[in-house]
Amino acid sequence: MPDPLMYALDAVAYAGIFGMLSLSLNLEYGYTNLANFGKVAFFMVGAYVAAVMARMKYPFAVYALVAALVAGFIGLLTSLPALRLREDFLAITMIALGEVMKLIVKNEEWLAGGVWGLSGIPPAVVVQGLSFRERLLVQIALIYGCLVACYVVCELIAKSPYGRVLKTIREDELLAAAYGKNVFRYKACTFALGSAVSGLAGALFAQYMGTVSPYMFEPTVTFSVWMMVILGGPANNTGAVLGAFLVEGFHRSSRLLKDYIGLPLDPINLQVMLTALLVITVVFYRPQGLLKERITPLDRGLLKKLKPMYRRVKTWVRS
Amino acid sequence: MVINWLQVLMNSLVWGCMYLLVAVGLSLTYGLSRFPNFAHAEYVTFGAYMAYMFFSILGLDLYLSVGLAVLSSALLGGLSYVLLFKPLKSRGASLIHLMVASIGLGLLIRHTLMQVFGGGILSFKMIWPCISIGPVVTTPLLLTAIATALIVATLLHILLMKTKLGKAIRATADNPELAAASGIDMDRVSLFTWLLGAALAGFSGVFLAMRSSLVPLLGWKVLLQAFAITLLGGIGSFYGTLAASFILSLSENLGVVALTWLGLSADYRSAVAFIVLVSTLIIKPEGLISTVKRRA
Numbered sequence: 001m002p003d004p005l006m007y008a009l010d011a012v013a014y015a016g017i018f019g020m021l022s023l024s025l026n027l028e029y030g031y032t033n034l035a036n037f038g039k040v041a042f043f044m045v046g047a048y049v050a051a052v053m054a055r056m057k058y059p060f061a062v063y064a065l066v067a068a069l070v071a072g073f074i075g076l077l078t079s080l081p082a083l084r085l086r087e088d089f090l091a092i093t094m095i096a097l098g099e100v101m102k103l104i105v106k107n108e109e110w111l112a113g114g115v116w117g118l119s120g121i122p123p124a125v126v127v128q129g130l131s132f133r134e135r136l137l138v139q140i141a142l143i144y145g146c147l148v149a150c151y152v153v154c155e156l157i158a159k160s161p162y163g164r165v166l167k168t169i170r171e172d173e174l175l176a177a178a179y180g181k182n183v184f185r186y187k188a189c190t191f192a193l194g195s196a197v198s199g200l201a202g203a204l205f206a207q208y209m210g211t212v213s214p215y216m217f218e219p220t221v222t223f224s225v226w227m228m229v230i231l232g233g234p235a236n237n238t239g240a241v242l243g244a245f246l247v248e249g250f251h252r253s254s255r256l257l258k259d260y261i262g263l264p265l266d267p268i269n270l271q272v273m274l275t276a277l278l279v280i281t282v283v284f285y286r287p288q289g290l291l292k293e294r295i296t297p298l299d300r301g302l303l304k305k306l307k308p309m310y311r312r313v314k315t316w317v318r319s
Numbered sequence: 320m321v322i323n324w325l326q327v328l329m330n331s332l333v334w335g336c337m338y339l340l341v342a343v344g345l346s347l348t349y350g351l352s353r354f355p356n357f358a359h360a361e362y363v364t365f366g367a368y369m370a371y372m373f374f375s376i377l378g379l380d381l382y383l384s385v386g387l388a389v390l391s392s393a394l395l396g397g398l399s400y401v402l403l404f405k406p407l408k409s410r411g412a413s414l415i416h417l418m419v420a421s422i423g424l425g426l427l428i429r430h431t432l433m434q435v436f437g438g439g440i441l442s443f444k445m446i447w448p449c450i451s452i453g454p455v456v457t458t459p460l461l462l463t464a465i466a467t468a469l470i471v472a473t474l475l476h477i478l479l480m481k482t483k484l485g486k487a488i489r490a491t492a493d494n495p496e497l498a499a500a501s502g503i504d505m506d507r508v509s510l511f512t513w514l515l516g517a518a519l520a521g522f523s524g525v526f527l528a529m530r531s532s533l534v535p536l537l538g539w540k541v542l543l544q545a546f547a548i549t550l551l552g553g554i555g556s557f558y559g560t561l562a563a564s565f566i567l568s569l570s571e572n573l574g575v576v577a578l579t580w581l582g583l584s585a586d587y588r589s590a591v592a593f594i595v596l597v598s599t600l601i602i603k604p605e606g607l608i609s610t611v612k613r614r615a
Contacts, residue, residue, distance in 0.1 A: 107586050230419065284406070
C-alpha cells in the first residue's frame with residue numbers, strides 16, 4: 001500500500017523546485033518579454049553540475065553556487081546572438097540549445113554517465129537517525145528555504161528601479177533606449193540571472209532525486225514551466241508560484257485519475273494532452289493569467305508622467 | 320581512413336531533399352503568418368503515421384496510402400491554422416503566445432499519436448534492394464525521394480513565379496498591408512500556404528519513416544535542422560530555403576566525417592545545425608535572401 005502522505009509531500013517538494021523555475025521564467029518572460037523556450041537546458045546543466053560535484057563530496061552550498069554560475073554563464077553566452085533580434089529568434093535558439101545540451105550529456109559518458117545518467121547523489125542535508133518521512137520534511141524545508149529566497153529576490157528586483165526598466169523594455173524597447181538605458185545589457189543580465197536561478201533549481205532537483213538522467217529533461221519540462229507562468233499570471237511573482245502549485249497539482253491528479261478511474265490512457269500521454277489543451281485554452285481566453293500584474297501607485301504616477309514624454313519621444317523619433 | 324567522398328555527396332543530396340520538403344512549409348508559413356510554428360514537426364510525424372495506418376494496418380495500395388497520408392497531413396495543417404492560429408491572431412495574441420500555442424498543439428498531436436499507435440518503434444516492413452552506381456550505394460526509395468523533391472521544387476518554382484496565387488503568396492509575405500490593399504484575399508492565400516506546407520512536411524515524414532523507422536519523435540528530430548535552414552535561407556524565401564537545405568545537409572555530412580576523424584560520436588550531427596543557426600544569427604540574421612524584417 002503506497003503512503004498517500006508521502007505522495008503528497010513529494011508533490012509539495014516538486015512544486016517548490018518548479019516554483020523556482022517558474023519564478024525565473026517570470027523574470028525573463030513576465031517582466032522582460034524574453035521567450036526562453038530552453039528552460040530545461042539550464043535546469044539540466046544545474047542538475048548535472050550538482051550531480052558531478054556532489055559525488056565528489058563537495059558541500060551543497062558550494063555545488064549549488066557553481067551550478068547556478070555555470071547555468072547563468074551558459075545562458076548569457078547562448079542568448080547573446082539572439083538578444084538583439086526579435087523574440088522568436090531567441091525562442092528558436094533556446095529550443096535548439098535544449099536539444100544540443102541533451103545530446104552532450106547523452107554522449108559524454110565519462111562526464112555525465114551517458115544515457116544511464118548519474119546515480120548515488122547524496123542529499124544536501126544528512127541528519128542521522130531520521131525516518132524516510134522525516135528526511136522528506138528536511139528536504140522540503142531546504143527547497144522552500146531556497147524558494148522563499150528566490151521569491152524575495154524576484155520581488156525586490158520587480159519593485160526596484162531595475163525592475164521598472166525591465167518593464168519598460170517589455171512595453172517599448174525604443175522608449176527604454178531613448179531614456180539612455182542599454183536595452184541589450186539589461187536583457188542579457190536578466191537572462192543570465194534567470195538561467196542561474198534555473199541552475200540552482202536543477203541542483204536542488206539532483207540532490208532531491210538522488211539520480212539524474214537525460215530522460216528527466218525532455219522539452220515537456222520547459223512547456224510545463226511556461227504553463228505555470230502563463231496560468232499563474234505573467235509579471236506577478238505570487239502568480240508564478242501559484243501556477244507552479246496548480247500545474248503540479250494538475251499533473252498529480254491526472255495521474256491519480258488514471259489509477260483510480262482506470263481510464264484506458266497512458267498517464268503520461270493523458271497528462272501532456274490535458275496540459276497542452278489547458279495552455280491553449282488559457283492563451284485563448286485569459287492570456288493575462290489568473291493573477292493580473294499589479295500596478296503599484298508609484299508606477300501609476302510614473303505612467304501618467306511618462307505618457308506625454310513618451311508621445312514626445314515618439315514624435316521626435318518619427319520626425 | 321579512406322573516405323568515399325562521392326557517397327558523402329550522395330548522402331548530402333538525399334538529406335538536402337528531405338530537409339527541403341520539411342523546411343519549405345515552415346519557411347513559407349513563418350514568412351506569411353509571422354511566427355515560427357513549432358507544431359510543424361508534428362505534421363511530419365503525422366504524415367508518416369497516417370501512411371503507416373493506411374498501408375500497414377488497412378492494407379491499401381502503397382501509392383494510394385502515401386497520397387492519403389499527404390492529404391491528411393495537409394488537412395491537419397489547414398485545421399490548425401483555421402481553428403487555432405487564425406482566431407488567436409485575430410484576438411491580437413502576442414508573438415510569444417502564438418509560439419506557446421504552437422508548442423502546445425505540437426505536444427497534443429504527438430501524444431495523441433502515441434496514444435493511438437503506441438510509443439514504440441514501428442516499421443513499414445519494406446526491404447529495399449541496394450543499387451550501386453559506381454562507388455555510390457543507394458536504394459530505390461532514396462532515388463524516389465530525390466526525384467520527388469526535385470519535382471516538388473520545380474512545381475513550387477512555377478507556382479510561386481508564374482501563377483497569380485504564387486504572386487499573392489510572395490506579396491503577402493513581403494508586405495501584408497500592401498497586399499491586402501491590392502485586393503489579395505489574405506485568408507485564402509494563408510490557408511493555401513498552410514495546407515501546402517503541411518502536405519510537404521507529411522510527404523517528407525513518409526520518406527523519413529520508410530528510410531529507417533517510425534517513432535513519435537520523427538518530426539521533432541528534424542525540427543532543429545528545419546529551423547536552421549529557415550533562418551539561414553531567409554524566412555519566407557523559397558530559393559533561400561532551397562539553397563540552405565543543401566548547404567546544411569552538406570555541412571552536416573562533412574561534420575559527420577570530421578566527427579569520426581576526431582573520434583567523437585556521430586550523434587553530434589544535429590549540433591552542426593545548431594552551429595549553423597547561431598552563426599546565421601551572428602553574421603547574417605536576415606538570412607541569405609531576406610524578405611521579412613528581422614529586427615524588432
